[in-house]
Amino acid sequence: MLYLEILGNLPEMARDEAKAMLELAGGEIAGQDYLFLKLDAGEEAFPCLDRLSLAHEYGELVVEADSIEELLEKAREVEWPIRGTFKVDTETMANCRHDTLDLPRKLGAVIHARGFRVNLSRPDTLVRVYCGERVYAGIRLRFFDPKDFEGRKAHHRPFFRPISLHPRVSRALVNLTKARKEILDPFMGAGGILMEAGLLGLKVYGVDIKPEMVEGAETNLRHYGIKDYTLKLGDATKLEELFPNKEFEAIATDPPYGTSATLAGRRRDELYRKALESMYRVLKKGGRLAIAFPADFDGKAEAEKLGFRLVGRYYQRVHKSLDRYFYVFEK
Known part of the structure; x- marks a missing residue:
């Protein structure tokens, strides 16, 4: 399962752009939470997702939960596809229903306890947490640099x-x-x-x-x-x-x-x-x-x-x- 964060200026157009590219790749949108899309797709979709323009980033979705406590509990059990060092970064969306105060430190401690090293300045892997109606954590795979456009x-x-x-x-x-x-x-x-x-x-x-x-x-x-x-x-x-x-x-x-x-x-x-x-x-x-x-x-x-x-x-x-x-x- 992948995730995609779309831009908010033309959100319906952004969602349909993603849908069109997923159709070319044989995938589909499995759910949406404000600007966060869950994608039923794998690595085969990367070339089509790389074409996107009205998107901020995409990555591998690792955990989703109904609460911060559930997120941290699941994070202790899942396999984290982290290479090298890591850092946790939180995205609090406009519809966030949860208290994300100190969440990067809490989740970082859970992942660190699994044997991974933290690097806050130049991490090899960025763990992204999104807060909306639910909470999600994943590994960023591609960031769409606005400077390119x-x-x-x-x-x-x-x-x-x-x-x-x-x-x-x-x-x-x-x-x-x-x-x-x-x-x-x-x-x-x-x-x-x-x-x-x-x-x-x-x-x-x-x-x-x-x-x-x-x-x-x-x-x-x-x-x-x-x-x-x-x-x-x-x-x-x-x-x-x-x-x-x-x-x-x-x-x-x-x-x-x-x-x-x-x-x-x-x-x-x-x-x-x-x-x-x-x-x-x-x-x-x-x-x-x-x-x-x-x-x-x-x-x-x-x-x-x-x-x-x-x-x-x-x-x-x-x-x-x-x-x-x-x-x-x-x-």
């Missing part, structure tokens, strides 16, 4: 455009499609979604109607060492003409939200509808589309008219003049 934010790229999804969200959209081999972004802009997909080892395809965006996206992809890409200058409402006889495994995209001047002279809602139609035609049966729309556009209704099935919808308020939904559809 922060370093790819828009202003750090060689081709810079201020309007861009955060790299964590871009990667989550890719993962929500459950793409294994390839992905298309028909509104690629500066290539943020393609960058995240390419770093996961996917073949990426991108389209934009502006020549400077096509050139800029290629500059960004090359900067991050991504080589397996196909970028085209063209119209997102005419994907069949750009990719004749091609069906895509997955599509992830963030269409423009702005004025008519930024939408190649077309009305926004008309562009969205025609682009959805084109995406539906080039997506494989069973394939997924992850897409963002402003909240005043009913993406669910428009997509379902075409035959898409809604898999997930997640609300995000960006600022006072923009709130949006991220949608995941399946063909």
Whole structure:
């Protein structure tokens, strides 16, 4: 059994990202306690879990209990997969029902009595305790360093455009499609979604109607060492003409939200509808589309008219003049 701590800013999206990756690995979510997920999965899931973006860490779940006393009692009996020295670190979640005061010292003493050495400054193994409705203890296996994502934010790229999804969200959209081999972004802009997909080892395809965006996206992809890409200058409402006889495994995209001047002279809602139609035609049966729309556009209704099935919808308020939904559809 594994555990996963997800981020709290888009918790439903984070949970479904984990669910999608576990489905690729043959595992499932066995339970949830606020931001703590119990995963029915083993080592075979590590490559898929390593793709996650809306996550803080994952590890091996060793003990779970209904009270601190029960946790300490069980800790005396279980086998602790500790290598080298260890340290106990406690995460008190917003729904914590237990008194965790002095818990690191108490649990540390129990584990130390089993023959393991403590090192509070540079431990080889980090024992993580989570307090929610219940209490859990496990061994951290992977920490997702936020610096990895922060370093790819828009202003750090060689081709810079201020309007861009955060790299964590871009990667989550890719993962929500459950793409294994390839992905298309028909509104690629500066290539943020393609960058995240390419770093996961996917073949990426991108389209934009502006020549400077096509050139800029290629500059960004090359900067991050991504080589397996196909970028085209063209119209997102005419994907069949750009990719004749091609069906895509997955599509992830963030269409423009702005004025008519930024939408190649077309009305926004008309562009969205025609682009959805084109995406539906080039997506494989069973394939997924992850897409963002402003909240005043009913993406669910428009997509379902075409035959898409809604898999997930997640609300995000960006600022006072923009709130949006991220949608995941399946063909």
